[in-house]
Amino acid sequence: MDFEFLFSTMKALLEATPTTLGLFSLSVFFGCLLALVIVTMRVSHNAFARNFAKGYIFVFRGSPLLIQMFLVFYGLGQFGVIRHSFVWPALREPFVCAVLSLTLCTAGYSAEIFRSGLRAVPPGEVEAARATGMSGFLLLRRIIAPIALRHALPAYSTEIVLMVKSTALASLVTVWEITGVAQRLISQTYRTMEVFLCAAALYLLLNFIILQVLAILENRLNRHHRRPTERKPSVMTALFGARP
């Protein structure tokens, strides 16, 4: 084992980690916001909005992310209208294109996850809240959102891990994140296994940390469902008996 090579590989990959994390956090943040809009449309009573959301979800879940990314990166620049507009300086950047396509894609998946969370809200609770005169935003904030969030969180954690992996595709539109740098190292040195092991370890570590954070969040949100923990009798009680 060539530890010097492993060390330099790890160093090169660690330098690319902020790019991966940037892609990930920006697209998860904007994707979550967009998903909330889409899911609101999906469950609305307006037929046009509902069908638009259905179509959106169908298109973005049914086609590969790579083709969506290429469509944004190569396709949009083809139009003079876009090239001469104010968004062009941003859309010219591969990083912005990658974040945009990751956001659009994850919004489709997340919207479905949020919808399944909404379906887990018992109608009785909403009726009870309405009966006490709660409505609108207050109802959403106090009753619907907490229950829906709790039910959607496990599936959403899976989606977030998938997003960490999806950021790898940004390397194909020339963003130098972990996989891109790894690919460059592989084609320069032909030492596939060592580079792969380093990059894989890095991704597994990232996913592990993110999953731990989400597990803590899930645990906190479900606190009221746990059985009260039995307190162990303290040393004093064990020695001298319970106080009257």
Place this chain on the structure above:
Amino acid sequence: MEFFELLGFGAKGWGALILTGMLLTLCVTLASLAIGALIGALIAAAKLSDIWWFRVLGTTYTTIFRGVPELLIIYLIYFGGSTAVTAIGHAMGIEGFLGMPSFLAGALAVGLISGAYQAEVYRGAYRAIPRGEIEAASSIGMPPLRCLRRIILPQVLRFAIPGLNNVWQLSLKDSALISVTGLAELMRTTQVAAGSTRQYFMFYIVGGLLYLVLTSFSERVFNSAERRSNKSMPRGMGQV
């Protein structure tokens, strides 16, 4: 009518190439599903085993192949495989660099990933079999292999269909990544067509639509398979 000329089947048309690419996408995904089924069954058996280091092995496999980006695994198989093939070539006296066949590398890489997901599907399906049925089989003296064939496999396959649908959809979309190895599947042909005609937007839209055709068509196939396999069962919750 440049649109129809470019997409048609004439001399300047890319239609035939793109449809061939679509067929190749279907083939490579089917091959990876088959490879994944074999790996998935083995890993599921390892994860359900009574021997602790089998369980550790299974868990390690699923953690790695579900936690590492697909693109990275494709690079590993393609470049790693090519290095191995070149080494074998040198041993046999063939000079120079030899590439691994991209179909094989792609199907193997996507198959390894699909195997990790399929292992979880099969494990869940096995768990869904009532324990009493397996106990009943062994109490009347049915040997384990016959129990596997008569009791376990038919039910595992039935319970696994919805999960396999998910895995298939994932693999179909992962197969687009095989384009980095140069295999002329749907993604790659779309890319080549877009690059050489400079009609990026149109060709990527068409490629995306063809992927949508593949995913929605296979969704139908899986749904009808699920209905068929549940024909003799009472209707329960969450059935199509």
